[in-house]
Amino acid sequence: MSERGALSAKDLKRFKKTLEDSRKAILENARKTMEEESNFDTDDLPDEIDQASSEYAQSMNFRLRDREKFLLKKIDKALARIEDGSFGTCERCEEPINLKRLEARPVTTLCIRCKEEQEKKEKSYG
Ligand SMILES: [Zn+2]
Numbered sequence: 552m553s554e555r556g557a558l559s560a561k562d563l564k565r566f567k568k569t570l571e572d573s574r575k576a577i578l579e580n581a582r583k584t585m586e587e588e589s590n591f592d593t594d595d596l597p598d599e600i601d602q603a604s605s606e607y608a609q610s611m612n613f614r615l616r617d618r619e620k621f622l623l624k625k626i627d628k629a630l631a632r633i634e635d636g637s638f639g640t641c642e643r644c645e646e647p648i649n650l651k652r653l654e655a656r657p658v659t660t661l662c663i664r665c666k667e668e669q670e671k672k673e674k675s676y677g
Pocket of ligand 1: 641642643644645646661662663664665666
């Protein structure tokens with residue numbers, strides 16, 4: 552394990568829980584929408600999202616709005632970063648990301664400085 556990460560195992564655990572909770576909330580919301588909009592007999596739907604068949608998961612994924620899909624992708628990426636130990640480290644400059652920033656936005660992959668630079672670039676591109 553590298554020493555550069557400023558996050559303790561406890562912090563990581565907490566972020567993981569936060570991310571998993573957001574993920575669950577998005578999926579649960581999508582499931583509700585799907586139940587409301589479809590003619591499926593809800594008894595046929597799996598109780599646990601984890602047990603969902605891939606077909607079911609696919610149709611549910613289809614129901615997710617673009618914004619939710621985007622967020623879900625970011626959450627998955629953040630969770631993967633927790634697994635591989637890169638969570639809390641800026642993707643660009645590899646400096647630790649400020650803890651307060653992570654708490655406000657656990658899916659972030661950039662430190663505030665790199666984020667500002669990115670936004671400046673995006674603006675100048677149009
Ligand atoms: Zn950075």
